[in-house]
Amino acid sequence: MKIKEYRTQFIQELTPIYDAGEAESFFYLIVEEKHQLKRIDLALHPDLVFSEAEIVIWNSILEQLKQEIPVQYLLGKTSFYGLDFEVNENVLIPRPETEELVEWILKRQKLNPETSGESQNIRILDIGTGSGCIAISLAKNLPNATVFAIDVSEKALATAKKNAENNSVNVTFINQNILETEDLGQQFDIIVSNPPYVRNLEKEEIKKNVLDNEPHLALFVEDNDALIFYKKIAELAQKNLSENGRLYFEINQYLGKEMIDLLEKMNFAAIELRKDIYGNDRMVRASMK
Template identity: 40%
Template sequence: MYGMDVEKIMRLIDFKHHVQDKLHSIYNQNECEVIFYELIENFLGISKINYLVDKEHLILDSEILIMNQKINQLKLNEPLQYVIGNKKIFGINFKLNDSALIPRPETEELCSWILSHQLNDIKILDIGTGSGLIALVLKKHVKNSKVDGWDNSIKALNLAKSNATKNNINVNFKLNDIFNKDIPKNEYDLIVSNPPYVSYDDYNKIHERVKKYEPNNAIFVNDNDILIFYKIIIKKASISLRKNGYVFFECNEKNIDYVFNILKYYRFKNIEIKKDFRGKKRMIKAQK
């Protein structure tokens, strides 16, 4: 009809080239391709399979506008996970933002390792819960469990609580600092933590994208003792765990043998180190 505004349109295959053209200076071709598929899946509802079937599919100018906003965020080095804003892990839809670390594959592996023990009817404490990933996964998949999640960041706890509400999972999240809060004696059957473990000596080795957008206090240990979190958690776990209770950690592979020795010092038994999918020693467990 004459006089009506006609929206501009673009073919999907052309938009793919557009993404590569805008981001090639900071992402390689394979990364640009991953980003393209994530963008169309999350903001257009078009799966990779649907794209491959119909590359000529037309997207409207209003949709392109939204996508270009996301591309501009990526050009500023904002992590893709924050730009997308959510991720499904173990059947749970997690909201993600810069209040907490982006979930890493190693943390998902840690959850899988815990779940492989098929523990039921237990009380769990997640120290440094962040987005609530570990606490919510264990609550959802460990039968008859009671789960507490501690963090010293109000922003992180608000995100964790939002994820719990969004997924209708009941976890007791509390604002606690492990250095200033005692854990009651014989209170838990399992304590798990993915604490800060990167030394500021390695600051320059960390990608600028991580340092700029992710909470640095959840990454770097602001102390001369790189193992300070492990020492205080293990010391308190030796008192607060029930008999035969478990402690699980994610670790830096450079320091995991030291964590092993700390567990031995506090007379933990059945200490085991586990490699991640890259073959690196990144996880450790022990029993009281």
């Protein structure tokens, strides 16, 4: 079968579940990963064909997509901040909003006269690292930084360690339950976290492919204690953030005011709430007074 004919069939079968643009993007992601063919290659060579064996593989992928298994899990990889990351059912799929958080940190470092340039001998801690996307991206772009990453899940850390190796960066990974931690044991110039923040009452807003496949441990918190991770991490930051250090969070879009109130009550300074590309309250930065 010609690839262009299979493409039409592929999109038609997925459009009851996904919109046509998303279904088409899946097709090109998969064809590039499985066959090293880009959209332009197919346009220039309209007579390219799939073998019968290749169609069997594609049909299997198609059926899994119909079950709303994320395409990133099917491919076993995704892109984040210009880097490739392995992903699986043990880690969340990195989001564009989190790339914005990384960009915010890096821009602030470049603007900081005390730590700008290649001599940024700073210490960074990423709490709840998952795939390692934040820690590894920061380590890649701040090569002289010393980067640590914590996660409660050993399986997530195994994936993060692979990602650090694949991206040729050195990150110290620690298996630790942050809610049971009383002291981080050392000082950090940056503490960053994208902890679980989706309340159970918001589950109906979560897409089925996320709800059924991504790890709930990394997603959800109880409705009556939605800021549990933020409060704990902020308490640790009070002890373990350096004098000029900064605390960064990705947050629940509905709890921006609550986050500001929490940090103000805990005597943090220079608190800044920032929206993401979709216009939602998504990131907070604060410093020690």
